[in-house]
Amino acid sequence: MDNTNINNDVLKNLPSVSRRYLKLIDQKLATYQLSSSTYYYIIKLYEFGDLTQDKLVRLTGLNPSNVTRAIQKLIFLDYIKKIQNPEDGRGFILSLGVKGKQIYPIIQSTLLQVNDELLGSLTSTEKEQFITSINKL
Template sequence: MREFVKWSAILNLSLSGYLDKKMAKFEINSSQFFYILKICESPGMTQDCVFQNVYRNPSNITRALAQLEGKGYIERKPSREDKRTYYLFPTEKAVDSYEEILSILMECVEEVLAPLTNGEKEVLPALLRKTAEKAFQMNQDEKERLEEM
Protein backbone atom coordinates (compact mmCIF):
# COMPACT_ATOMS: atom_id res chain seq x y z
CA MET A 1 0.00 0.00 0.00
CA ARG A 2 2.96 2.34 0.40
CA GLU A 3 3.22 2.08 -3.39
CA PHE A 4 -0.22 3.73 -3.64
CA VAL A 5 0.95 6.75 -1.64
CA LYS A 6 4.23 6.90 -3.53
CA TRP A 7 2.67 6.81 -7.00
CA SER A 8 -0.18 9.15 -6.04
CA ALA A 9 2.37 11.70 -4.87
CA ILE A 10 4.47 11.28 -8.02
CA LEU A 11 1.39 11.69 -10.22
CA ASN A 12 0.27 14.80 -8.35
CA LEU A 13 3.70 16.45 -8.31
CA SER A 14 4.50 15.58 -11.92
CA LEU A 15 1.14 16.73 -13.30
CA SER A 16 1.25 19.93 -11.25
CA GLY A 17 4.76 20.72 -12.46
CA TYR A 18 3.87 20.00 -16.08
CA LEU A 19 0.69 22.08 -15.94
CA ASP A 20 2.53 24.92 -14.16
CA LYS A 21 4.86 25.12 -17.17
CA LYS A 22 2.02 24.93 -19.69
CA MET A 23 -0.09 27.54 -17.87
CA ALA A 24 2.82 29.97 -17.38
CA LYS A 25 1.93 31.75 -20.63
CA PHE A 26 -1.35 32.78 -18.98
CA GLU A 27 0.48 33.83 -15.79
CA ILE A 28 -1.49 31.23 -13.81
CA ASN A 29 -0.54 27.91 -12.27
CA SER A 30 -1.91 24.40 -11.92
CA SER A 31 -3.97 25.34 -8.88
CA GLN A 32 -5.65 28.31 -10.60
CA PHE A 33 -6.69 27.19 -14.10
CA PHE A 34 -9.47 25.02 -12.69
CA TYR A 35 -11.33 28.05 -11.34
CA ILE A 36 -11.17 29.82 -14.70
CA LEU A 37 -12.71 26.78 -16.40
CA LYS A 38 -15.42 26.41 -13.73
CA ILE A 39 -16.39 30.09 -13.75
CA CYS A 40 -16.45 30.27 -17.54
CA GLU A 41 -18.70 27.19 -17.59
CA SER A 42 -21.00 28.56 -14.84
CA PRO A 43 -20.89 32.38 -14.89
CA GLY A 44 -22.54 33.89 -11.84
CA MET A 45 -21.87 30.95 -9.54
CA THR A 46 -21.39 31.92 -5.94
CA GLN A 47 -18.12 31.65 -4.09
CA ASP A 48 -19.92 29.32 -1.65
CA CYS A 49 -20.77 27.02 -4.57
CA VAL A 50 -17.06 26.77 -5.34
CA PHE A 51 -16.37 25.88 -1.69
CA GLN A 52 -18.91 23.05 -1.89
CA ASN A 53 -17.57 21.59 -5.15
CA VAL A 54 -13.83 21.85 -4.67
CA TYR A 55 -12.04 19.68 -2.16
CA ARG A 56 -9.75 22.41 -0.91
CA ASN A 57 -9.50 24.56 2.16
CA PRO A 58 -11.80 27.62 1.81
CA SER A 59 -8.92 29.97 2.60
CA ASN A 60 -6.92 28.49 -0.31
CA ILE A 61 -9.91 28.95 -2.62
CA THR A 62 -10.42 32.54 -1.48
CA ARG A 63 -6.72 33.28 -2.06
CA ALA A 64 -6.76 31.70 -5.55
CA LEU A 65 -9.88 33.65 -6.52
CA ALA A 66 -8.34 36.89 -5.26
CA GLN A 67 -5.22 36.21 -7.32
CA LEU A 68 -7.28 35.51 -10.43
CA GLU A 69 -9.25 38.68 -9.84
CA GLY A 70 -5.98 40.61 -9.53
CA LYS A 71 -4.75 39.09 -12.80
CA GLY A 72 -7.93 40.12 -14.58
CA TYR A 73 -9.50 36.67 -15.08
CA ILE A 74 -12.56 36.96 -12.85
CA GLU A 75 -14.83 39.52 -11.26
CA ARG A 76 -16.40 39.04 -7.85
CA LYS A 77 -19.67 40.89 -7.36
CA PRO A 78 -21.38 41.04 -3.97
CA SER A 79 -24.99 39.98 -3.63
CA ARG A 80 -27.47 42.81 -3.07
CA GLU A 81 -29.30 40.70 -0.49
CA ASP A 82 -26.31 39.38 1.45
CA LYS A 83 -23.03 41.30 1.30
CA ARG A 84 -21.16 38.17 2.48
CA THR A 85 -22.14 36.33 -0.72
CA TYR A 86 -20.14 36.91 -3.88
CA TYR A 87 -21.03 35.97 -7.45
CA LEU A 88 -18.17 35.04 -9.76
CA PHE A 89 -17.98 36.06 -13.41
CA PRO A 90 -15.34 35.48 -16.06
CA THR A 91 -13.75 38.51 -17.66
CA GLU A 92 -13.13 38.80 -21.38
CA LYS A 93 -9.56 37.67 -20.68
CA ALA A 94 -10.86 34.44 -19.10
CA VAL A 95 -13.32 33.78 -21.91
CA ASP A 96 -10.60 34.39 -24.51
CA SER A 97 -8.24 31.97 -22.70
CA TYR A 98 -10.82 29.27 -21.94
CA GLU A 99 -10.50 27.13 -25.07
CA GLU A 100 -6.71 27.08 -25.02
CA ILE A 101 -6.56 26.26 -21.30
CA LEU A 102 -9.08 23.45 -21.79
CA SER A 103 -7.13 22.15 -24.80
CA ILE A 104 -3.86 22.08 -22.82
CA LEU A 105 -5.60 20.19 -20.02
CA MET A 106 -7.20 17.66 -22.37
CA GLU A 107 -3.92 17.04 -24.22
CA CYS A 108 -2.18 16.47 -20.88
CA VAL A 109 -4.84 14.00 -19.75
CA GLU A 110 -4.71 12.12 -23.05
CA GLU A 111 -0.94 11.86 -22.88
CA VAL A 112 -0.89 10.70 -19.24
CA LEU A 113 -3.60 8.10 -19.90
CA ALA A 114 -2.03 6.87 -23.16
CA PRO A 115 -0.43 3.77 -21.54
CA LEU A 116 -3.81 2.57 -20.24
CA THR A 117 -6.31 0.32 -21.98
CA ASN A 118 -9.77 1.70 -22.76
CA GLY A 119 -11.19 -0.33 -19.86
CA GLU A 120 -8.61 1.09 -17.46
CA LYS A 121 -9.37 4.62 -18.69
CA GLU A 122 -13.07 4.10 -17.96
CA VAL A 123 -12.54 2.75 -14.43
CA LEU A 124 -9.72 5.05 -13.27
CA PRO A 125 -11.77 8.26 -12.69
CA ALA A 126 -14.27 6.45 -10.45
CA LEU A 127 -11.49 4.81 -8.44
CA LEU A 128 -9.62 8.10 -8.06
CA ARG A 129 -12.79 9.86 -6.95
CA LYS A 130 -13.61 7.22 -4.34
CA THR A 131 -10.13 7.31 -2.85
CA ALA A 132 -9.86 11.12 -3.03
CA GLU A 133 -13.23 11.59 -1.31
CA LYS A 134 -12.22 9.17 1.43
CA ALA A 135 -8.87 10.93 1.93
CA PHE A 136 -10.63 14.30 2.04
CA GLN A 137 -13.09 13.04 4.68
CA MET A 138 -10.28 11.56 6.75
CA ASN A 139 -8.52 14.93 6.66
CA GLN A 140 -11.71 16.78 7.67
CA ASP A 141 -12.36 14.35 10.53
CA GLU A 142 -8.80 14.74 11.82
CA LYS A 143 -9.05 18.53 11.56
CA GLU A 144 -12.28 18.49 13.61
CA ARG A 145 -10.74 16.12 16.16
CA LEU A 146 -7.76 18.43 16.64
CA GLU A 147 -10.00 21.50 16.96
CA GLU A 148 -11.93 19.79 19.75
CA MET A 149 -8.76 19.27 21.77
Template sequence: MSDICDDTLPLEQHPEPSPYLLDISAGHLLRRAHQRYQSLFQEYAAGLGLTGPQFATLVRLAELGSATQNHLGRLAAMDSSTVQGVVRRLIDRGFIQTGSNPMDRRMRVLTITPEGERLLQEGQAAGQRANDTLMAMLTPAERDHLLELLQRLSDG
Protein backbone atom coordinates in the same frame (compact mmCIF):
# COMPACT_ATOMS: atom_id res chain seq x y z
CA MET B 1 -0.96 -19.21 22.16
CA SER B 2 -3.44 -17.36 20.02
CA ASP B 3 -2.71 -14.94 17.22
CA ILE B 4 -4.69 -11.69 17.06
CA CYS B 5 -5.50 -12.04 13.35
CA ASP B 6 -7.04 -15.50 13.33
CA ASP B 7 -7.46 -17.83 16.28
CA THR B 8 -8.27 -20.81 14.07
CA LEU B 9 -4.76 -21.31 12.64
CA PRO B 10 -1.73 -22.37 14.63
CA LEU B 11 0.78 -19.51 14.92
CA GLU B 12 3.30 -21.16 12.58
CA GLN B 13 0.70 -21.30 9.74
CA HIS B 14 -0.09 -17.54 9.70
CA PRO B 15 1.27 -15.81 6.63
CA GLU B 16 3.78 -13.06 7.19
CA PRO B 17 2.33 -9.62 6.57
CA SER B 18 3.37 -8.18 3.24
CA PRO B 19 5.95 -5.43 3.50
CA TYR B 20 4.91 -1.99 2.34
CA LEU B 21 6.42 -1.50 -1.10
CA LEU B 22 6.54 2.10 -2.19
CA ASP B 23 6.85 1.31 -5.88
CA ILE B 24 3.47 -0.44 -5.92
CA SER B 25 1.70 1.88 -3.50
CA ALA B 26 -1.41 3.47 -5.03
CA GLY B 27 -0.73 6.73 -3.21
CA HIS B 28 2.86 6.92 -4.39
CA LEU B 29 1.97 6.07 -7.98
CA LEU B 30 -0.90 8.59 -8.02
CA ARG B 31 1.45 11.27 -6.68
CA ARG B 32 4.05 10.47 -9.35
CA ALA B 33 1.42 10.53 -12.11
CA HIS B 34 0.12 13.84 -10.75
CA GLN B 35 3.64 15.28 -10.69
CA ARG B 36 4.14 14.20 -14.29
CA TYR B 37 0.83 15.76 -15.37
CA GLN B 38 1.64 19.02 -13.52
CA SER B 39 5.06 19.17 -15.16
CA LEU B 40 3.50 18.66 -18.60
CA PHE B 41 0.78 21.24 -17.88
CA GLN B 42 3.35 23.82 -16.77
CA GLU B 43 5.44 23.12 -19.87
CA TYR B 44 2.46 23.49 -22.23
CA ALA B 45 1.00 26.43 -20.31
CA ALA B 46 4.33 28.25 -20.06
CA GLY B 47 3.82 31.97 -19.99
CA LEU B 48 0.23 31.78 -18.75
CA GLY B 49 1.19 32.00 -15.08
CA LEU B 50 -1.63 29.63 -14.25
CA THR B 51 -1.47 27.13 -11.39
CA GLY B 52 -3.50 23.92 -11.25
CA PRO B 53 -5.92 25.28 -8.61
CA GLN B 54 -6.36 28.53 -10.57
CA PHE B 55 -7.07 26.54 -13.72
CA ALA B 56 -9.62 24.34 -11.91
CA THR B 57 -11.29 27.44 -10.50
CA LEU B 58 -11.60 29.08 -13.92
CA VAL B 59 -12.92 25.86 -15.48
CA ARG B 60 -15.62 25.45 -12.82
CA LEU B 61 -16.58 29.12 -12.89
CA ALA B 62 -16.92 29.08 -16.67
CA GLU B 63 -19.12 25.97 -16.40
CA LEU B 64 -21.36 27.63 -13.79
CA GLY B 65 -21.50 31.15 -15.19
CA SER B 66 -21.42 32.57 -11.67
CA ALA B 67 -20.94 31.17 -8.18
CA THR B 68 -20.25 32.09 -4.61
CA GLN B 69 -16.71 31.53 -3.44
CA ASN B 70 -17.72 28.69 -1.10
CA HIS B 71 -19.70 26.87 -3.79
CA LEU B 72 -16.89 27.33 -6.30
CA GLY B 73 -14.36 25.97 -3.81
CA ARG B 74 -16.43 22.85 -3.17
CA LEU B 75 -16.82 22.18 -6.90
CA ALA B 76 -13.11 22.73 -7.54
CA ALA B 77 -12.22 20.42 -4.60
CA MET B 78 -10.53 23.10 -2.49
CA ASP B 79 -10.87 24.01 1.16
CA SER B 80 -12.11 27.49 2.01
CA SER B 81 -8.71 29.01 2.80
CA THR B 82 -7.19 27.70 -0.44
CA VAL B 83 -10.02 28.90 -2.66
CA GLN B 84 -9.93 32.29 -0.93
CA GLY B 85 -6.29 32.80 -1.94
CA VAL B 86 -6.84 31.44 -5.45
CA VAL B 87 -9.85 33.70 -6.04
CA ARG B 88 -8.04 36.74 -4.64
CA ARG B 89 -5.11 36.22 -7.05
CA LEU B 90 -7.46 35.69 -10.02
CA ILE B 91 -9.35 38.88 -9.11
CA ASP B 92 -6.07 40.80 -8.75
CA ARG B 93 -5.04 39.65 -12.22
CA GLY B 94 -8.39 40.64 -13.73
CA PHE B 95 -9.59 37.11 -14.58
CA ILE B 96 -12.53 37.02 -12.15
CA GLN B 97 -14.84 39.80 -11.04
CA THR B 98 -17.15 40.09 -8.07
CA GLY B 99 -20.69 41.29 -7.84
CA SER B 100 -23.71 41.08 -5.61
CA ASN B 101 -26.31 38.36 -5.74
CA PRO B 102 -29.60 39.98 -6.81
CA MET B 103 -31.45 37.74 -4.35
CA ASP B 104 -29.12 38.54 -1.43
CA ARG B 105 -27.02 41.69 -1.77
CA ARG B 106 -24.76 40.59 1.11
CA MET B 107 -23.59 37.55 -0.85
CA ARG B 108 -20.57 37.99 -3.12
CA VAL B 109 -20.92 36.31 -6.53
CA LEU B 110 -17.98 35.57 -8.81
CA THR B 111 -17.97 35.59 -12.63
CA ILE B 112 -15.22 35.10 -15.16
CA THR B 113 -14.07 38.16 -17.13
CA PRO B 114 -13.38 38.22 -20.88
CA GLU B 115 -9.65 38.17 -20.02
CA GLY B 116 -10.30 35.14 -17.84
CA GLU B 117 -12.14 33.44 -20.72
CA ARG B 118 -9.12 33.97 -23.00
CA LEU B 119 -6.76 32.61 -20.35
CA LEU B 120 -9.07 29.66 -19.78
CA GLN B 121 -9.09 28.75 -23.47
CA GLU B 122 -5.29 28.69 -23.53
CA GLY B 123 -5.23 26.74 -20.27
CA GLN B 124 -7.73 24.19 -21.60
CA ALA B 125 -5.57 23.63 -24.68
CA ALA B 126 -2.55 23.10 -22.42
CA GLY B 127 -4.53 20.81 -20.12
CA GLN B 128 -5.79 18.70 -23.01
CA ARG B 129 -2.29 18.43 -24.44
CA ALA B 130 -0.91 17.42 -21.02
CA ASN B 131 -3.66 14.78 -20.64
CA ASP B 132 -3.01 13.42 -24.12
CA THR B 133 0.74 13.25 -23.52
CA LEU B 134 0.37 11.64 -20.11
CA MET B 135 -1.92 8.91 -21.43
CA ALA B 136 -0.37 8.48 -24.89
CA MET B 137 0.96 5.00 -24.06
CA LEU B 138 -2.52 3.75 -23.16
CA THR B 139 -5.10 2.43 -25.58
CA PRO B 140 -8.42 4.31 -25.74
CA ALA B 141 -10.04 1.51 -23.72
CA GLU B 142 -7.29 1.70 -21.08
CA ARG B 143 -7.70 5.48 -20.88
CA ASP B 144 -11.44 5.12 -20.32
CA HIS B 145 -10.87 2.43 -17.70
CA LEU B 146 -8.21 4.47 -15.89
CA LEU B 147 -10.49 7.52 -15.77
CA GLU B 148 -13.37 5.38 -14.51
CA LEU B 149 -11.19 3.93 -11.74
CA LEU B 150 -9.82 7.33 -10.76
CA GLN B 151 -13.37 8.70 -10.60
CA ARG B 152 -14.39 5.86 -8.29
CA LEU B 153 -11.36 6.49 -6.06
CA SER B 154 -12.07 10.23 -6.01
CA ASP B 155 -15.73 9.79 -5.13
CA GLY B 156 -14.82 7.49 -2.24
Protein backbone atom coordinates in the same frame (compact mmCIF):
# COMPACT_ATOMS: atom_id res chain seq x y z
CA MET C 1 12.88 -13.66 -2.66
CA ASP C 2 9.13 -13.77 -2.08
CA ASN C 3 7.29 -12.08 -4.99
CA THR C 4 3.80 -12.47 -3.53
CA ASN C 5 3.82 -8.97 -2.00
CA ILE C 6 5.08 -7.05 -5.04
CA ASN C 7 1.60 -5.90 -6.11
CA ASN C 8 0.27 -5.15 -2.63
CA ASP C 9 1.20 -1.48 -2.98
CA VAL C 10 -0.33 -0.90 -6.41
CA LEU C 11 -1.13 2.78 -5.80
CA LYS C 12 2.37 3.75 -4.69
CA ASN C 13 3.08 5.43 -8.04
CA LEU C 14 -0.08 7.52 -8.00
CA PRO C 15 1.47 10.49 -6.11
CA SER C 16 4.39 10.54 -8.54
CA VAL C 17 2.06 10.49 -11.56
CA SER C 18 -0.04 13.23 -9.97
CA ARG C 19 3.04 15.42 -9.41
CA ARG C 20 4.11 14.93 -13.04
CA TYR C 21 0.60 15.83 -14.18
CA LEU C 22 0.51 19.02 -12.07
CA LYS C 23 4.04 19.98 -13.15
CA LEU C 24 3.08 19.67 -16.84
CA ILE C 25 -0.01 21.83 -16.27
CA ASP C 26 2.08 24.41 -14.40
CA GLN C 27 4.63 24.56 -17.23
CA LYS C 28 2.05 24.91 -19.98
CA LEU C 29 -0.10 27.51 -18.19
CA ALA C 30 2.79 29.61 -16.85
CA THR C 31 2.62 31.84 -19.95
CA TYR C 32 -0.84 32.96 -18.80
CA GLN C 33 0.23 33.33 -15.14
CA LEU C 34 -2.00 30.37 -14.29
CA SER C 35 -1.12 27.13 -12.55
CA SER C 36 -2.56 23.80 -11.52
CA SER C 37 -3.91 25.52 -8.41
CA THR C 38 -5.72 28.36 -10.23
CA TYR C 39 -7.07 27.14 -13.59
CA TYR C 40 -9.72 25.00 -11.91
CA TYR C 41 -11.74 28.03 -10.75
CA ILE C 42 -11.96 29.39 -14.28
CA ILE C 43 -13.33 26.04 -15.44
CA LYS C 44 -15.92 25.94 -12.65
CA LEU C 45 -17.11 29.51 -13.30
CA TYR C 46 -17.29 28.84 -17.04
CA GLU C 47 -19.27 25.64 -16.57
CA PHE C 48 -21.56 26.79 -13.72
CA GLY C 49 -21.81 30.52 -14.41
CA ASP C 50 -21.67 33.22 -11.75
CA LEU C 51 -21.19 31.82 -8.24
CA THR C 52 -20.74 33.00 -4.71
CA GLN C 53 -17.38 32.13 -3.19
CA ASP C 54 -19.13 29.79 -0.73
CA LYS C 55 -20.69 27.87 -3.60
CA LEU C 56 -17.31 27.69 -5.34
CA VAL C 57 -15.75 26.27 -2.17
CA ARG C 58 -18.48 23.62 -2.00
CA LEU C 59 -18.10 22.74 -5.70
CA THR C 60 -14.35 22.30 -5.46
CA GLY C 61 -14.20 20.73 -2.02
CA LEU C 62 -11.06 22.74 -1.31
CA ASN C 63 -10.00 24.66 1.77
CA PRO C 64 -11.75 28.08 1.87
CA SER C 65 -8.51 29.98 2.52
CA ASN C 66 -6.87 28.33 -0.51
CA VAL C 67 -9.88 29.26 -2.63
CA THR C 68 -9.70 32.86 -1.37
CA ARG C 69 -6.01 33.17 -2.28
CA ALA C 70 -6.54 31.70 -5.74
CA ILE C 71 -9.58 33.91 -6.40
CA GLN C 72 -7.68 37.04 -5.31
CA LYS C 73 -4.90 36.19 -7.75
CA LEU C 74 -7.38 35.56 -10.58
CA ILE C 75 -9.12 38.89 -9.84
CA PHE C 76 -5.75 40.66 -9.89
CA LEU C 77 -4.99 39.02 -13.27
CA ASP C 78 -8.43 40.11 -14.62
CA TYR C 79 -9.63 36.54 -15.22
CA ILE C 80 -12.41 36.87 -12.63
CA LYS C 81 -14.65 39.75 -11.57
CA LYS C 82 -16.08 40.18 -8.09
CA ILE C 83 -19.42 41.98 -8.07
CA GLN C 84 -21.88 42.87 -5.31
CA ASN C 85 -24.54 40.19 -4.86
CA PRO C 86 -27.87 41.87 -5.72
CA GLU C 87 -29.73 39.38 -3.49
CA ASP C 88 -27.42 39.85 -0.50
CA GLY C 89 -25.76 43.24 -0.11
CA ARG C 90 -23.16 41.74 2.23
CA GLY C 91 -21.98 39.11 -0.27
CA PHE C 92 -20.29 39.00 -3.63
CA ILE C 93 -20.70 37.05 -6.84
CA LEU C 94 -17.72 35.79 -8.81
CA SER C 95 -17.92 35.76 -12.58
CA LEU C 96 -15.54 35.36 -15.46
CA GLY C 97 -14.25 38.51 -17.05
CA VAL C 98 -13.57 38.77 -20.78
CA LYS C 99 -10.05 37.48 -20.24
CA GLY C 100 -11.40 34.52 -18.23
CA LYS C 101 -13.83 33.59 -21.00
CA GLN C 102 -11.05 33.84 -23.57
CA ILE C 103 -8.66 31.62 -21.61
CA TYR C 104 -11.17 28.79 -21.09
CA PRO C 105 -10.62 27.08 -24.49
CA ILE C 106 -6.86 27.45 -24.01
CA ILE C 107 -7.11 25.71 -20.64
CA GLN C 108 -9.19 22.90 -22.15
CA SER C 109 -6.70 22.47 -24.98
CA THR C 110 -3.82 22.49 -22.50
CA LEU C 111 -5.47 19.79 -20.39
CA LEU C 112 -5.92 17.62 -23.49
CA GLN C 113 -2.24 18.12 -24.38
CA VAL C 114 -1.14 17.22 -20.86
CA ASN C 115 -3.35 14.12 -20.84
CA ASP C 116 -1.96 13.06 -24.22
CA GLU C 117 1.58 13.66 -23.02
CA LEU C 118 1.09 11.83 -19.74
CA LEU C 119 -0.85 8.90 -21.18
CA GLY C 120 1.09 8.78 -24.46
CA SER C 121 2.73 5.45 -23.69
CA LEU C 122 -0.64 3.71 -23.31
CA THR C 123 -2.63 2.18 -26.14
CA SER C 124 -6.12 3.59 -26.73
CA THR C 125 -7.63 0.57 -24.99
CA GLU C 126 -5.31 1.04 -22.02
CA LYS C 127 -6.21 4.76 -21.87
CA GLU C 128 -9.92 3.94 -21.81
CA GLN C 129 -9.36 1.31 -19.10
CA PHE C 130 -7.22 3.71 -17.08
CA ILE C 131 -9.80 6.52 -17.26
CA THR C 132 -12.63 4.13 -16.39
CA SER C 133 -10.66 2.74 -13.45
CA ILE C 134 -9.62 6.17 -12.11
CA ASN C 135 -13.21 7.40 -12.31
CA LYS C 136 -14.35 4.43 -10.22
CA LEU C 137 -12.00 5.30 -7.36
